Every structure is written in C-alpha cells, then in structure tokens.
Amino acid sequence: MHKLFKSAPLPFQGQKRNFVNEFSKALEQFPANATYVDLFGGSGLLSRVTKDIHPEARVIFNDYDNFSQRLAAIPQTNILLVKLRKLTATSGRQIKIPVDIKRCILKAVKAHENKFGYVDYVTLSSSLLFSGKYATNFEELSKQTMYNTVRKSDIAEATGYLDGLEVVREDYKQVHQEFKDANVVYLLDPPYLSTDTASYGSDKYWKLKDYLDVLELLEGSKYFYFTSNKSSIIELMEWFETTTLVDNPFKWSTTTTRENTVNYQHKYDDIMIFKQ
Template sequence: MNKQFNTSPLPFQGQKRRFVKQFKEALNVFSDSATYVDLFGGSGLLAHTVKQKYPNAKVIWNDYDNFQNRLESISETNLLLTELRSFLIDLPRKQRMEAIDRERVLRVVKAHETKYGYVDYVTLSGSLLFSAKYATNYKEFANESFYNRIKLSDYNATGYLSGVERVQNDYKALFDSYKSDTTVFLVDPPYLSTDTSSYNKDNYWKLRDYLDVLSVLDGSKYFYFTSNKSQIVELCEWIETRTMTGNPFQGSTMTTTAGTINHTASYTDIMLFK
C-alpha cells in the first residue's frame, strides 16, 4: 500500500486538503467497484484519495493543468531549494528579505532555469512569496517581494498517483465518454469569485462556464465542490423557484469546512454529493 497523502505533495492553489476526511467518509455511500472520473483533476488529491480508499476502482484523473510535469520535476525543484537554503537558512524566518538577499535568490533561480530549462514557480512561491501568493513564470516572480518561508525538507511524491489513469481532455468530452450508472464524477472546477492566479491562464472562466458545468450533474452520481463566495448554490435555488429549470443540487448532501485567506478574511468551502 502506498503512502496516504492528506495534502498535495506540491503546493497547489485550491487543493481539497481540508476536505480529505469528509470526502473519505462520504465515499462510503458509493461503490468500491465504480469508475471515478475527476473532471477537473487539479493536484490529483481527490483521485489519490479514491484510489487509496478503493484500490480496485478505476480512477481517471483529468490533468488539464499538467500537474504531472511539476511532479516529474521534483528532483530538480529539490536541488534548487537546497541551493537556496544554503544561504537563506541563517535569515530570519517569514521576514521580508533585504535587497541583497533578494538579488541573490533571483540569480540562483535564473541560473537554475538556464541549466534545466524549467522552474516550478508555483512550488517556489510557497517558499519565497507572501502566504497565498503565486507566480507562474520568472517575470511574475521577480516582481514580487520575497519572504524567507523556505521549506526545510525536500518534496516527495513517490507512489502518489500509482494506479490512477491520467488523461488530458476537455471535461465535457470526458464526461460524455464515461457517463453511466456506474460512474461517479468528481467535479471541482475553479471557483467563481475566487483567485485562480496559479491555474492555466489560457482557460479563463466566465459565469457561463461555471453554469455549463452544472449540466454534468443532472442524473449523475457526483461530488461537487464550491465555496460560499461563488454563491452558486443560492443561484441554483433562485433559478429553481423562478423558472421551470430544476435544481441540480436537489437531494444532495452538503458538507462544509472553514477556510482563511488572512487574519481579516475567511470563507466557507462546500462539498455536495449525491
């Protein structure tokens, strides 16, 4: 049995680590022989959790954001962090860096990118940018202030998605391919009215896109994730009472968990399943 990960092995904006316990409990409602399709695969944490819970189930992970590339680059990422630790270890933790240290960081990062042709800037952001801030390329990274939040140990994703089938496809096509009475869909689209700065920037979502996703819930077994900031549940209730359109969440079970952005801002994550 592979290690059970309760969080993504690499930093990932919007991962479902706060829902892992509730998600595993809710899986008891569903079959261990079902096919589970993670339509918006993200970090793969939901797919991993299903495979750990039900080893014999078929689990499909739609890696639209190419998280696999980050996983395959962990050894190079660890090398970069090791070099950065060599001179950041003596600096005050979580403090803003002085200009001289900031410039040294940038030189090391640029040299690493030149040598290996790739830097995982999202992972690097978790060690050097202010909490919950992410950069996806050198230009964005170099425009930020740096804080010494360097991770003190190496990353490890050994066995993380073992046995999970990886695909890269439009979620609608994937849904059409697997729709059946024996399929459970994991539906975790980027949240409406929520920062998605570390996601694929070529895939900007509008309100219509969020509403289109709801069509996959009709008649399906599903887990659906959202937050109170999106107000999508309230919108569906309004539509149901004002139009002839049904509410896709009718009859589902809701679980919530609290989240914080900083000391003055908080929100509620929502999981619905049926």
C-alpha cells in the first residue's frame, strides 16, 4: 500500500493541504461508488485523498497544469538542488543571495535545462525566491531577487501518488461534459478570483466571468467547491439570490474556513463548501 499523502509532494500555489482533514471527514458522507471528477486538478491532492478515502470510486484527475511532469522530474530536480546547496553554502539562510552567486546559480540552471530538457521552475522558486513568488521559466527567474531558502534535503520521490487515478489533461468544461452523470461528485478548486495564474501553467488572470462560468456547473450537482475570502463570491451569490430570481448555488451547503499564510505579510481565509 502506498503512503497516505497529507500534502502534495511538490510546491503548488493553492494546494489544499490545510483542508485535508476536513475534506477527508466530509468525503465520508459521500457515496463510496461515485465518480469523482477533479476539474481543476492542480497538484492532484484532492484526487489522491478522494481515492484513499473511497478506494472503489472512480477518480478523474484533470492534470491541466501537467503536475505529473513535475513529479516525473523529481530525480533530476534533486540533482539541481544538490548543486544549489553547494553554491549557496556560504550564504546565510533567508537572506538575499549576492549577485556573483546568483550568476553561478543561473548558469547551473541553464546547464541543467540544456542537459535534461526540462527544469521544474515552480519547485526551484520555493528554494530561491521570496515566499509566494514563482517563476515559470529561465527569463522570469533571472529577473527575480533571490533569497537563500534552498531546501536542505532531497525531495522524496512521489511513489504511488498517482496510483488508481485516471489522469486527463483538458479544459475543465470539456472534462465536465465527458463525465456528466447523476452519480458524479465534482471537485472544484479553481484559481482564486483575480489571481495570477502563471504558476498554474497559464498566462491569464482568473476573472469574475471565469468564476461565474464555474458556478453554473454547481446547479443540481454534488460538489466540493473551494474559494477564499478574497473573492467575496459567497456574498455575491447571496446578493443575487435576494435581489433577483437567480438561485444561490451554495444554498443548503456546508462551509468550512481555514486561515492560510502566504508569508509574514500576507494571510487570507481559505473556504471549503460542499453539498450532497
């Protein structure tokens, strides 16, 4: 049996590790033989937890951000991290990396990319950039101020993380149409409203229209829906319900809130809403 994952094996902006316990308990109220469709798969953590709680369920992981590629590259990422530890050995932890060392780091990153054909820049960002900052390519990384937060140990290989999951990689609307059935539970963790989605493999911002398009999928469905207090989407739906004839998709649902810390300057509340 594979290990039980309480967090994603690699850094991922917005992964729901703080909600694993609440999510697991809520899942027990849902059918064990349902099809669970993770429309915004992200790090795959929701899919993994779902399969662990309901082993007989069919779980669809929409790996739109190609997280599986990052998982496959863990051995190569560890090789690069060894080099970064050596290059930053003389730099104090959590402090700005001097320009001369930064040049050496960039040279090592480019050489690694040339050799292996791939660099996991999101994981690299967590070791070189200020908390909450991400680069997705060499050009972006070279422009950023670097800090010595290089992880001290190798990343454990994610053995079994994708076991039992059906991995697809398509637009969420297409996945929704393919797996539209009465015995489906949707897992919806879209990028938060007006959030920079660069680290999600997209160069677009998640606008209000995109948010409202997702809410259309909730009507008449069983679901788990994640948002934050930054979006004010719950208040918006309540306003629509009381001032128009539009039904509130969150009516009769259950809500759980957890505080999430990005860095010492930035905190917000994560929200999980589910409906059977």
